[in-house]
Amino acid sequence: MQWENFHLLLQESLAQKEGSLIVGDIKQSIYRWRNGDWKILAGLGNDPSFRIRECSLGTNWRSEANIIRFNNGLFTAACQVLNDRYEAEQGDPCTQLLDAYSDVCQQTARKDEKGYIKLTFLPDNKEEPYAETMLQQLAEETDALIRKGIQTKDIAILVRKNKTIPAIADYFDKHTPYRIVSDEAFRLDASLAICMIIGGLRFLAMPDDLIAQARLAVAYQNEILHQDISLNTILINKVSDYLPAGFMLQLEELKLMPLYELMEKLFILFSMERIEHQDAYLCAFYDAVTEYQQKHSSELTAFLTYWDEKLHEKTIPSGEIEGIRILSIHKSKGLEYHTVLIPFCDWKMENETNSHLIWCSVAGTGKETDIAPFNELDIVPVNYSSAMANSIYRSSYLEERLQLWVDNLNLLYVAFTRACKNLIIWGKQNQKGTVSELLQEALLQMKDPPMQHEETDSEEDKSSAPDLYEYGTLCLSEPSAEQASGNRLSEQAEGIPVRLESTETAIEFQQSNRSADFIRGEEEEEDSTQYIRQGRLLHQVFASIRQESDLPEAISRLRFDGILESAEQEKQITRLAQWAMNHPKVKDWYNGTWELFNECAILFTDENGHTQTRRPDRVMMKNGQVIIVDFKFGKKNEAYNRQVREYMNLLSAMGYTHVEGFLWYVFKNELEEIV
Numbered sequence: 013m014q015w016e017n018f019h020l021l022l023q024e025s026l027a028q029k030e031g032s033l034i035v036g037d038i039k040q041s042i043y044r045w046r047n048g049d050w051k052i053l054a055g056l057g058n059d060p061s062f063r064i065r066e067c068s069l070g071t072n073w074r075s076e077a078n079i080i081r082f083n084n085g086l087f088t089a090a091c092q093v094l095n096d097r098y099e100a101e102q103g104d105p106c107t108q109l110l111d112a113y114s115d116v117c118q119q120t121a122r123k124d125e126k127g128y129i130k131l132t133f134l135p136d137n138k139e140e141p142y143a144e145t146m147l148q149q150l151a152e153e154t155d156a157l158i159r160k161g162i163q164t165k166d167i168a169i170l171v172r173k174n175k176t177i178p179a180i181a182d183y184f185d186k187h188t189p190y191r192i193v194s195d196e197a198f199r200l201d202a203s204l205a206i207c208m209i210i211g212g213l214r215f216l217a218m219p220d221d222l223i224a225q226a227r228l229a230v231a232y233q234n235e236i237l238h239q240d241i242s243l244n245t246i247l248i249n250k251v252s253d254y255l256p257a258g259f260m261l262q263l264e265e266l267k268l269m270p271l272y273e274l275m276e277k278l279f280i281l282f283s284m285e286r287i288e289h290q291d292a293y294l295c296a297f298y299d300a301v302t303e304y305q306q307k308h309s310s311e312l313t314a315f316l317t318y319w320d321e322k323l324h325e326k327t328i329p330s331g332e333i334e335g336i337r338i339l340s341i342h343k344s345k346g347l348e349y350h351t352v353l354i355p356f357c358d359w360k361m362e363n364e365t366n367s368h369l370i371w372c373s374v375a376g377t378g379k380e381t382d383i384a385p386f387n388e389l390d391i392v393p394v395n396y397s398s399a400m401a402n403s404i405y406r407s408s409y410l411e412e413r414l415q416l417w418v419d420n421l422n423l424l425y426v427a428f429t430r431a432c433k434n435l436i437i438w439g440k441q442n443q444k445g446t447v448s449e450l451l452q453e454a455l456l457q458m459k460d461p462p463m464q465h466e467e468t469d470s471e472e473d474k475s476s477a478p479d480l481y482e483y484g485t486l487c488l489s490e491p492s493a494e495q496a497s498g499n500r501l502s503e504q505a506e507g508i509p510v511r512l513e514s515t516e517t518a519i520e521f522q523q524s525n526r527s528a529d530f531i532r533g534e535e536e537e538e539d540s541t542q543y544i545r546q547g548r549l550l551h552q553v554f555a556s557i558r559q560e561s562d563l564p565e566a567i568s569r570l571r572f573d574g575i576l577e578s579a580e581q582e583k584q585i586t587r588l589a590q591w592a593m594n595h596p597k598v599k600d601w602y603n604g605t606w607e608l609f610n611e612c613a614i615l616f617t618d619e620n621g622h623t624q625t626r627r628p629d630r631v632m633m634k635n636g637q638v639i640i641v642d643f644k645f646g647k648k649n650e651a652y653n654r655q656v657r658e659y660m661n662l663l664s665a666m667g668y669t670h671v672e673g674f675l676w677y678v679f680k681n682e683l684e685e686i687v
């Protein structure tokens with residue numbers, strides 16, 4: 013369907029007289045299991061709606077001449093082997109395959125004949141169990157390569173299945189000093205610090221889960237305090253005795269913290285900075301937590317579910333980590349490595365899984381198989397097996413088999429063309445129906461390059477294919493550009509390890525001053541909260557404006573500060589304010605002719621010698637006359653009169669002679685002059 017959509021776009025582009033460039037390589041089509049279909053690219057030339065000019069890039073700039081020559085020879089021969097099998101069975105050559113690999117031979121851009129290839133086919137018997145020998149040889153070969161002068165970062169191990177990676181990584185861990193680096197191996201749940209943070213969260217979210225708590229305590233005791241205390245000991249005693257005291261004392265506060273800050277706090281409380289090599293994991297983890305928080309709340313159980321279901325298996329980019337890379341052939345597509353090692357190059361050409369269903373149909377084909385009762389069903393799922401060859405679905409079987417052959421030949425092609433300098437492969441001896449067998453047969457048929465192989469001694473061995481092939485000489489790692497030239501401009505960028513640190517910062521709720529003042533409110537005793545809210549809002553408005561024309565700005569500031577809740581409220585407050593300012597005296601105060609001391613504090617010392625502050629709502633001055641106004645939004649109260657009287661006395665004491673005081677009961681729009 014994707015192609016159908018794309019097809020239309022291409023047609024449209026051609027109709028507009030625009031050229032289009034399609035790039036692809038049929039030989040590298042390895043995603044049929046994800047519905048990739050190489051036949052689309054192969055059939056482009058026959059599509060009447062396009063005017064296609066095909067162009068093959070014949071020069072390989074990646075690999076050394078020996079590797080190119082080897083791959084040219086090997087894949088031409090492998091193609092021939094498969095074609096021979098096909099032809100022997102069906103009488104005709106397999107044009108699909110031959111066409112797909114018609115451009116397999118590439119030219120080299122280099123003059124010197126460099127590059128190294130080695131293929132080994134290992135036995136599988138009691139004395140030399142295949143998997144064990146494979147791991148041993150892989151480790152020995154790697155060790156030899158490094159000793160000879162190939163850097164670990166130049167080596168990549170390619171595998172057919174991701175599930176092989178842990179076994180190889182484990183073997184290297186136990187038997188070699190070298191580190192295996194793989195995206196698959198670097199999951200977040202491989203990090204002790206992250207697992208402990210999650211353990212801490214579980215403790216807070218599920219206080220009854222004793223086992224989880226004990227696990228956290230074991231990790232803390234063993235990995236951070238380096239105390240040899242077992243899970244049993246902790247479970248028999250009190251778990252809390254084995255956890256940091258700071259953590260146990262602050263459980264209640266911790267439960268209230270936002271997720272991110274809580275994690276950082278746990279990191280500090282458990283002294284996790286003492287665990288090494290956690291930084292790359294922690295950075296990726298904290299990033300993922302930040303992303304999570306953008307869409308979700310800080311609620312702990314929901315986050316723990318997200319961790320258990322998804323986040324724990326997220327991998328960190330291993331690019332920055334020094335070591336021998338290991339990755340699947342599928343992931344290696346498009347990449348290149350100095351030295352490529354391919355162990356377990358023995359996967360089946362067909363029947364890789366036992367439940368390989370293919371959907372077959374004979375109905376409506378018009379062929380001789382289009383017969384009852386088989387054509388009564390539109391489509392039938394059939395388990396792929398060679399038995400299908402003798403059934404009504406023979407043609408579906410043959411088609412699928414060819415596809416499987418092409419898939420596996422393509423996988424080999426992708427893997428073998430990743431190598432720049434050295435290519436080292438291990439397969440299984442005499443293993444029918446596998447790519448090992450295909451390789452052995454192709455090597456025997458290969459005319460060029462002349463592969464050196466081990467001569468076999470015993471009579472029995474002479475009848476079978478050689479087990480070791482070699483060609484060319486090993487290429488060593490090149491000195492880095494910096495050493496080679498001393499030119500600063502050609503220096504390779506170098507990664508600098510960054511250590512992640514958590515510093516404790518007090519969590520603050522930042523509120524605008526005006527919003528805080530507003531929430532603090534007046535000591536009104538009104539029973540209607542709505543009434544109080546409007547009163548406070550109006551108080552803010554009148555206290556902040558100098559003249560009537562400032563009103564729109566004051567309202568918009570309230571909106572900006574988050575004080576106004578809705579457009580409706582905004583309208584209401586504006587209307588109320590305009591109405592209140594319509595009082596003739598008030599109109600005069602807000603006409604802009606008065607000098608204003610808005611909410612200025614008056615400082616004075618009381619009879620006990622203590623400094624006191626008073627803050628009238630509005631103090632205005634004009635021509636030596638001073639007017640004090642306090643806005644009130646509740647019922648009349650004698651106390652208010654005393655309050656304004658006090659302000660007036662204070663101002664008189666400051667030397668003002670004409671001082672007037674007013675209480676403005678806004679909701680009644682009534683002014684009370686204080687005498």
Ligand SMILES: Nc1ncnc2c1ncn2[C@@H]1O[C@H](COP(=O)(O)OP(=O)(O)OP(=O)(O)O)[C@@H](O)[C@H]1O
Nearest residue numbers: 037040069072073074075121345346347348429430
């Ligand atoms: N014209 C050129 N001169 C020098 N080096 C080149 C040139 N073209 C490509 N290279 C180098 O050759 C290598 C392979 O190139 P690139 O990855 O583009 O090939 P590709 O066709 O995509 O390979 P594949 O499909 O097999 O992954 C790269 O290291 C690239 O820098």
